[in-house]
């Protein structure tokens with residue numbers, strides 16, 4: 001079962017699971033996605049799609065749960081912040097309850113946002129983070145932190161097979177075109193010939209993981225023994241400034257767009273980079289895609305996307 005399976009990362013996981021011969025149940029309420037991401041899977045004999053909001057209990061028979069349901073981009077998670085917290089907290093309680101009843105392994109797609117605006121670089125999993133509990137990003141950051149707490153409490157109380165992945169910025173085909181994430185923003189703006197908006201002076205850095213690498217990491221984590229719980233950082237440790245990213249997108253799209261600077265939003269972290277030693281040692285995983293190659297594949301996707 002993949003909750004949030006109609007979303008960007010979830011649709012890639014669902015596809016990979018089907019390719020490996022598994023039966024896949026996608027549970028999604030389409031809060032931040034559409035069926036477009038799944039149209040190519042709908043007729044697959046091992047695929048099933050259920051419209052359901054994970055903040056309500058769910059009774060199905062499953063043996064592995066990828067729990068991804070949660071809006072991931074600020075535009076979506078800030079649209080209805082109370083629902084965002086509910087999705088992380090009630091949604092996790094419901095899915096953990098399901099895992100307990102069925103004996104399924106359950107993986108949480110947590111986030112690098114649990115580190116907030118970090119004071120430790122790069123971030124290791126034992127860093128507790130620097131998160132504003134009352135800011136406009138808190139519904140997402142604190143929601144995920146509480147989801148992690150719930151996962152570990154279910155482990156301690158009920159010995160559940162939990163896996164907690166802390167996902168860092170991921171990009172690739174099937175990101176939503178207008179959800180405000182930096183890679184999709186830059187590509188959409190460049191393809192339209194619109195100005196590329198950089199918040200601040202563009203010196204803030206991010207690390208970008210191509211979605212195929214992310215799927216390898218998450219599935220590798222799911223396949224580990226009962227004693228491996230995480231949390232485990234999954235992301236790309238190579239840092240780029242926003243200015244470097246914008247310039248690469250301009251080069252690869254051949255766009256004549258200009259770069260435009262805007263004020264930095266509240267609580268925007270200036271730097272974030274995963275320490276992936278634990279993923280390397282435990283999963284034998286590290287990202288393989290180069291940013292240039294991943295961007296080319298993402299640009300291809302956005303170029304082919306029908307205007308909506």
Ligand SMILES: NC(=O)c1ccc[n+]([C@@H]2O[C@H](COP(=O)([O-])OP(=O)(O)OC[C@H]3O[C@@H](n4cnc5c(N)ncnc54)[C@H](O)[C@@H]3O)[C@@H](O)[C@H]2O)c1
Pocket residue numbers: 003004005006007008009010027028029030031032033034052053054055067068069070071072073076087091109110111112166167168169170171
């Ligand atoms: N993409 C990233 O860079 C990134 C980084 C860190 C963490 N994550 C985490 O990975 C997961 C997937 O992210 P994504 O980038 O694919 O985002 P996405 O928004 O494309 O996918 C999330 C999916 O969850 C669904 N959803 C939201 N609320 C729901 C609810 N109450 N009930 C059922 N379905 C619901 C949405 O409709 C959507 O299909 C999220 O949990 C996100 O927090 C992603």
